Amino acid sequence: MGHVSIRAQASFSDPFVLQLAESLEDSLSASPSSASSSTLSSSLPLQRIRESSAETLISTPWPSRKDEPFRFTDTSFIRYSQIEPVSTQKRNSEILDNLTETQFPNAVIIDGFVSNLTIGPSDLPDGVYFGSYSGLPDELTNRVSEFIGNFDSGDLFWSINGVGAPDLTVIYVPAGCKVDNSIHLRYFSGETGDRESKRLPVSNPRVFVLVEEGGEIGIVEEFVGIDEEGFYWTNPVLEVVVLKNAKVEHSYLQKESMAAAHIKWTFVRQEAESEYELVEVSTGGRLGRHNVHVQQLGPDTLTELTTFHMCVNDQTLDLHSRIVLDHPRGCSRQIHKCIVAHSSGQAVFDGNVRARGIDLETARRALISSFGSEVIEKFPNRVIRDQARNHVKCLL
Template identity: 40%
Template sequence: MFTSNSFHNHPSTMSSSTSHFFLPSPFLRHRPKPPPKPKLLLPIRSASTDPVVADIAEKLTASPSASPHLQPLRDRSSRSLLSKSWPSTKDEPFRFTNTSFLRSSDPVPAPFSLSLSTPPSVFAGSIADLPKSHNISSYLDSDPDGSLGDLFSDLNAIAAPDVSVVYVPAGVRASDGPVHLRFGYGAVEGGGDAGRMPVSSPRVLVVVEKGAEVGIVEEHVGLGEGEEEDDGGRCCWANSVVEVVIEEGGKVRHSYIQSMPLRSAHTKWTFVRQEASSSYEFTEICTGGRLSRHSLHIQQLGPDTSTELSSFHVSRSNQIQDLHSNIVLDHPRGFCRQLHKCIISHSSGQAVFVGNVKVNRLAQQTDAGQLARTILLAPNVTVTVKPSLQIIADDVKCSHGVAIGDLEKDQLLYFRTRGIDEQTARNALLFAFGAEIVSRIPFEKFRKSITSEVQRVLESKQTPSL
């Protein structure tokens, strides 16, 4: 069993290439008594602190004791929280994203389950179990001065019970399959806007050394039944952070899948640091959650660096799908491509995409492009698309574009003239729209399961066209 402080191999599920780790879940009858809660070096309340933030922070620090590797990060984040207020639509980063239902909830620290499989050439487990010769603690905090993250990244830092580490030694090419991280979150009956909200805070650190390659599949799902729209009592909040460090010449293919219950929330930060000649390919599929907010910060730290981002969101009744990305290029010959797609199928659905690419003065001969495409299937839909290029260098090739609308009539006509009814035609076109992103997941096993899930979501309760 994986306790809050360390990983232990489960003897009945171990093999040469697969290992499974678990945090105690709310569904286990017997759980070990948690150790005393950690004491932060500084209080998380002062005269100027937002009382709502202070109350939530104090409740979340009642979770089991964190790994000692986390203590410097917890201390830094506790200081940062002293000056933060709960984000509102008056704050620019949250101008289009309403988080008030989380603010009014009664948070309760909650465990989560983590099942993990990995190629034999890659270490995956608790940071406490990593050999001391691999000193990677310095990589733990991607935001040492607190200028990149926000309230949610700080809350994760003070509440995370441990750090799950994926470590790929120099020169290793993990070709036996991806590292698969599957996070499961429990729900409680009697949830709702003002009810008790179980909050889980997983944290992952990925370190890929010089010349190494690895694939990662990161899944976030709900546990138990009652995850459909008409379920009035189940809710949970996952607040996760993933840090990725790619050294010179390293390559990471990262797939992120979020299909949590429709009354839940998932706030997530992903920090990526890429050194010279490294490559990072990221594919995101989000279909679940009442609120899904992903903040993605990528910094290219050397020349000849490549970053490719693809995302596909589906927003149904009372859902907010939000992606905020920030890519910083500081060195010559950087390459960056970003494609964001979204389908909104209900009038109460909402989608937000705010993407920023900053090309600084030394990033000459940069090639960067952004494209956002959104399909609206209902009237009075709220969609915010805001691609942005900040270019200081003068020798670059950069572009961005946006397209928003319903399906084209001539596309539907093509199907109708071949005897296919309109609804079947619409379903086929919508699926093909998302399939461009799904097909970029490089692992067939997961690509097939995601394809089935996306098809199920798109065909459920379709709303007539505009």
């Protein structure tokens, strides 16, 4: 892939963030696959993500405890490590060799690359696609590209993934198709660093899911630590688009090394009458943070988040969720449970809902009307009360 010109726009950058972004950019440019013109033309959405993320990074400092979203989450051990991009030319075949046949999921993703697929087109319903964006059939490329990169910006770590993602894995479900068996993604960090030298390899896996109207699918994400004390940073992003009357069941199991950092973004957009369900269990990582942002884009939409975090070591496990319900009869249910079983462990939960369910102008009129109604209701005469109330409504 070509450079995204971070250096040329860097006059207001945090020097550390700029250096990290440049190293990610250089590591991708050095990859033999990035020089292929066919790869470039078939990965334009990923290039757009890189460019927009680079623009965000040049004005975003590394977060500190003074920043509200990170008030209880200390990321300094990442900040003061020697962060290095994983080598895109090193595929850890030992991981695949050590997996028995019964352990293989549908896909093994190592350092952001799909390194093994045990499911092919013949194993999926007609029209379902699962694989790299570059392998999309021509008839699907434009359709999928409509939605890629159209999400609201996340934080610094979202943008780091955008600059550093080496590939884009796509799951596509056509209209009315119900996929009976869940697609299982198992993620590994093939390269680990060293705690004494503080060399911290970072990987940036990225997956995009599009479920057309009336489609249904289950997705399992499993993040596995090969070595209990492996020193690495996994920085994944999952984007999900659930169109009208479609359904996604998302299972997420995070059991990284106890010395690792794991910072994940899950961004979901739901259209009318759709359903998205997340079930999460997180137990790994010296620092584990999951940012879940869900936006309901139509009425009669259901969002369910059920999560469990358990700290059994010197860990910080953090869940930041945000659900936006802007339409009538939007519904959300959320359960979060956590156990801290270590004296130095810490669990953080920050859940945000802004539930309006009506358009902005109606909401504004209702607020103004209710603001004055406290006085209007003091009129002892019911006729006068009604006249005053109706007069205010007419003015609004």
